[in-house]
Amino acid sequence: MIAVLVIAGFLLFGGGKKLIPDGGPSGPGEFAFHLAGVQASPLTRTPPSELKDTAREAGAGIKETMDELYFRAFVDTGSWGDYGAAFELFDGDAQARAEADEEVLTLGATAKDDFETIEGPSGLLTIVVQTDKKDAPVTAIAEVQFQADAQRKDDSTTQISSVGSFFLRQVDGAWKIFAYRVDRDDQAAAAPSPSGSPS
Amino acid sequence: MRPRRLVAVLASLAAGVAGLGLATLQATPAASVPLLQIGKAHAEFAPSLQGDKPIFILVLGSDSRPGTPLERGLCDSIHILGINPAAKRATLVGIPRDSYVPLSTGGTNKINVALAQGGAKGMIATVENLTGVRFDYYVITGFDGMKRIFDALGGLKIDVPYSFQGHEGTSFQEGKQTFTGAQALEFSRTRKTVAHGDFDRSMNQGRLLLAALAQFKTEFRKDPTALFKWLAAGSRNVATDVPLNELLTLAFASAEFGPKRITNLVAVGSIGTAGGASIVNLPSPNPIFQDVAADGYVLPKDIPAENAPSG
Numbered sequence: 355m356i357a358v359l360v361i362a363g364f365l366l367f368g369g370g371k372k373l374i375p376d377g378g379p380s381g382p383g384e385f386a387f388h389l390a391g392v393q394a395s396p397l398t399r400t401p402p403s404e405l406k407d408t409a410r411e412a413g414a415g416i417k418e419t420m421d422e423l424y425f426r427a428f429v430d431t432g433s434w435g436d437y438g439a440a441f442e443l444f445d446g447d448a449q450a451r452a453e454a455d456e457e458v459l460t461l462g463a464t465a466k467d468d469f470e471t472i473e474g475p476s477g478l479l480t481i482v483v484q485t486d487k488k489d490a491p492v493t494a495i496a497e498v499q500f501q502a503d504a505q506r507k508d509d510s511t512t513q514i515s516s517v518g519s520f521f522l523r524q525v526d527g528a529w530k531i532f533a534y535r536v537d538r539d540d541q542a543a544a545a546p547s548p549s550g551s552p553s
Numbered sequence: 554m555r556p557r558r559l560v561a562v563l564a565s566l567a568a569g570v571a572g573l574g575l576a577t578l579q580a581t582p583a584a585s586v587p588l589l590q591i592g593k594a595h596a597e598f599a600p601s602l603q604g605d606k607p608i609f610i611l612v613l614g615s616d617s618r619p620g621t622p623l624e625r626g627l628c629d630s631i632h633i634l635g636i637n638p639a640a641k642r643a644t645l646v647g648i649p650r651d652s653y654v655p656l657s658t659g660g661t662n663k664i665n666v667a668l669a670q671g672g673a674k675g676m677i678a679t680v681e682n683l684t685g686v687r688f689d690y691y692v693i694t695g696f697d698g699m700k701r702i703f704d705a706l707g708g709l710k711i712d713v714p715y716s717f718q719g720h721e722g723t724s725f726q727e728g729k730q731t732f733t734g735a736q737a738l739e740f741s742r743t744r745k746t747v748a749h750g751d752f753d754r755s756m757n758q759g760r761l762l763l764a765a766l767a768q769f770k771t772e773f774r775k776d777p778t779a780l781f782k783w784l785a786a787g788s789r790n791v792a793t794d795v796p797l798n799e800l801l802t803l804a805f806a807s808a809e810f811g812p813k814r815i816t817n818l819v820a821v822g823s824i825g826t827a828g829g830a831s832i833v834n835l836p837s838p839n840p841i842f843q844d845v846a847a848d849g850y851v852l853p854k855d856i857p858a859e860n861a862p863s864g
Contacts, residue, residue, distance in 0.1 A: 447598075493781075
């Protein structure tokens with residue numbers, strides 16, 4: 355049964371081609387998070403339900419930043435090894451620290467030498483937008499889960515897993531990251547045996 | 554008031570990702586082969602406080618009732634919060650509300666009158682003149698605000714150091730428990746049934762603040778969105794001149810300042826009377842005020858025994 359599903363999936367999604375989740379049309383290039391939810395967290399007594407539109411609008415900008423970050427950091431082979439465009443999404447002191455955390459926040463400095471392709475990038479994004487005393491968006495937390503298969507040059511596969519929380523604020527009209535916590539938990543997938551799955 | 558811009562710099566942000574199981578990920582590539590863990594790694598960054606100069610915040614509790622401006626009540630709770638970013642230490646110094654001191658608005662009276670007579674500015678100036686501390690910010694709340702804050706947070710987890718009867722009849726038992734907003738308020742206001750009266754009350758008010766900090770730190774580690782919940786609860790129920798950006802920085806920084814790095818003490822003095830009313834005469838010069846004003850904190854070993862009443 356599992357084998358049937360795998361074959362069906364292979365046919366549906368074109369095998370080794372990238373799988374793009376329904377994260378909306380605003381994702382850069384070939385990656386966009388699936389937006390699981392956006393909600394407002396007001397500093398005032400305004401009910402969050404009355405700030406849905408505000409949160410949604412801010413959420414679109416925040417999603418743009420997070421889509422761009424993970425696209426540049428993992429999916430875009432042209433950015434591998436040179437993640438300047440990704441680090442531009444961090445604000446102030448966070449930028450220097452992000453550069454120092456390159457091995458966790460990106461596919462790594464030697465990605466070009468280590469990997470051939472990246473397949474099946476997918477991710478979930480949940481956003482909480484804090485609004486200020488005028489009920490305008492001021493800060494946000496974006497919680498992300500990202501996963502992809504990175505094919506190594508030695509034909510092995512590394513399953514990339516990045517789970518994190520990012521704090522963002524508006525800087526010159528764009529949402530930038532000023533704090534973060536990210537965990538990577540990559541797994542190595544052994545090469546499948548020639549006989550295939552026992553199912 | 555001495556204006557100062559807080560500078561955001563590196564620090565650790567403890568933020569969990571509870572509730573976001575990877576199992577919910579969509580479109581996970583088929584991987585019917587064994588997986589070997591090859592690398593766990595972690596990165597984090599958060600703004601924090603920087604610099605050699607201490608930051609001082611005057612934390613006030615007004616007895617104004619609902620509908621009355623906070624700044625027109627008597628000040629039932631007065632605490633200096635000193636923060637030394639470089640040493641990563643902080644100190645809470647409680648000033649008994651009955652302290653008989655020169656007021657910035659003129660004359661000598663109980664210090665709690667300074668708020669009603671001169672508003673926040675008058676209160677700040679009075680405490681500055683008394684202590685030599687120059688405040689960067691102030692925070693003030695009232696009875697109702699305090700109850701609402703802790704109720705909005707789902708209660709306050711606190712370790713009560715000794716059992717006593719609250720002034721409204723609540724029997725506070727020694728040990729760990731969770732206060733409702735009303736219980737927290739009663740705990741912080743009870744004076745006559747604690748051993749050292751006004752001094753113990755002030756100490757208990759400090760305990761509440763430290764318990765709140767510990768709870769914030771725990772919740773923030775589990776779920777970073779807790780930060781917004783705490784900011785909202787505070788923002789709706791306090792008046793302050795701390796700008797939001799700097800409040801955020803302080804909030805992040807407070808995750809660094811565990812309760813063990815914060816000293817809680819009370820400026821004690823001798824009991825006397827003035828015009829038939831019970832008052833506290835604080836020593837002058839006061840070594841506690843001098844110590845905290847110098848660098849923003851007092852080490853536990855430097856606290857005279859009389860400045861840490863009842864626990």
